[in-house]
Amino acid sequence: WKTLDDMDLNGKRVLTRVDINVPVENGEVTDATRIERVGPTVQDILSRGGKPVLLAHFGRPKGKVVPEMSLKMLVPALEAAFGTKVHFTTLDEAEAVIDACDPGQVVLLENTRFEPGEEKNDSALAKTYAALGDVYCNDAFSAAHRAHASTEGLAHLLPSCAGRLMQAELEALDAALGQPKRPVLAVVGGAKVSTKLELLGNLVEKVDILVIGGGMANTFLAAQGVDVGKSLCEHEMTGTAKEIAEKAATTGCEILLPRDVVVAREFRENAPSEVVPAESCPADAMILDAGPESVAHVEQAIDRAETLIWNGPLGAFEIAPFDKATNAAAAHAAKATANGKLVSVAGGGDTVAALNKAGAAEDFTYISTAGGAFLEWMEGKVLPGVAALG
Numbered sequence: 001w002k003t004l005d006d007m008d009l010n011g012k013r014v015l016t017r018v019d020i021n022v023p024v025e026n027g028e029v030t031d032a033t034r035i036e037r038v039g040p041t042v043q044d045i046l047s048r049g050g051k052p053v054l055l056a057h058f059g060r061p062k063g064k065v066v067p068e069m070s071l072k073m074l075v076p077a078l079e080a081a082f083g084t085k086v087h088f089t090t091l092d093e094a095e096a097v098i099d100a101c102d103p104g105q106v107v108l109l110e111n112t113r114f115e116p117g118e119e120k121n122d123s124a125l126a127k128t129y130a131a132l133g134d135v136y137c138n139d140a141f142s143a144a145h146r147a148h149a150s151t152e153g154l155a156h157l158l159p160s161c162a163g164r165l166m167q168a169e170l171e172a173l174d175a176a177l178g179q180p181k182r183p184v185l186a187v188v189g190g191a192k193v194s195t196k197l198e199l200l201g202n203l204v205e206k207v208d209i210l211v212i213g214g215g216m217a218n219t220f221l222a223a224q225g226v227d228v229g230k231s232l233c234e235h236e237m238t239g240t241a242k243e244i245a246e247k248a249a250t251t252g253c254e255i256l257l258p259r260d261v262v263v264a265r266e267f268r269e270n271a272p273s274e275v276v277p278a279e280s281c282p283a284d285a286m287i288l289d290a291g292p293e294s295v296a297h298v299e300q301a302i303d304r305a306e307t308l309i310w311n312g313p314l315g316a317f318e319i320a321p322f323d324k325a326t327n328a329a330a331a332h333a334a335k336a337t338a339n340g341k342l343v344s345v346a347g348g349g350d351t352v353a354a355l356n357k358a359g360a361a362e363d364f365t366y367i368s369t370a371g372g373a374f375l376e377w378m379e380g381k382v383l384p385g386v387a388a389l390g
């Protein structure tokens, strides 16, 4: 694929697909990482005399106009990050707003997912977008696993290229994980097995050690006949968890599950808690974190590994004290990386938030802005948004 370096942008309207699907609470952006990381692309287009016209989605409004999901609320954060005026417009009025936009300024189109054709990759909608620009630049690696009109269809209608963040993501992931140094350790956590099922099935073929943590570990414990009390557990997935464990045995992938766990009767900050063996969760309690023995086990795995891929926290990291295992393992991985002993790559909103909270993100080799796209890339899947760039 081409990059911005290959394109003539002078005086051109550059339709730029970005992913600014950021966490927002009460109208305030709580983590601007995704916005900041598209800054270099916007600056580059501006410095080459182009007019950036940003296309982006927010949330999952499913083809309907949902006022709380309007991108208008992100204008102040974009202006702060880009240091220039950002003109917001709906698709209907876009042509006039783009024409009136002065050089050095940016246009932001309304949430692409308000359009019923967006997620259907509707060709008429892609043509409507294409009529608003001269060049297409895709900088949304984290949305590249979606074949939507603004991420895929549009790429076929205009001279297209990858933006700086897209380039950086693909280059960094390829450098760290394309031909990884072994042993490769994957830490996969988070709430549900069902959302990462395919990933786990594929990962046991690719990695040497797989740490399963967070809520999804409970489903694997239940598959071994362990009573997990009131813990989050997808009981209907235990058969699949068993199959994944059996597959791992045939591929030589070592699966590590928690040995001891932190249990509590309530899910709230500083709820009274205790450490028990993983197979001894009281019937009226829930597992909310991995215990110290499990953490030591994960740390030993980190010491054995040359490459670490991390997606998903090991416990309910949002509330203390159930962030301990995630914090400890993150700090351990950060130290190993800083000492030059480990290549570490992490992706996914919760993971990045957990690593930031643990103060570990800075030392990681690479932090991806992508969640789902990072996982699909790791599985070796073709990402439609990347493939469409040729």
Ligand code: 3PG
Pocket: 019, 021, 059, 060, 142, 143, 146, 370, 371, 372, 373
């Ligand atoms: C993300 O947040 O991972 C991307 O913006 C994609 O969002 P989606 O899962 O709603 O397609």
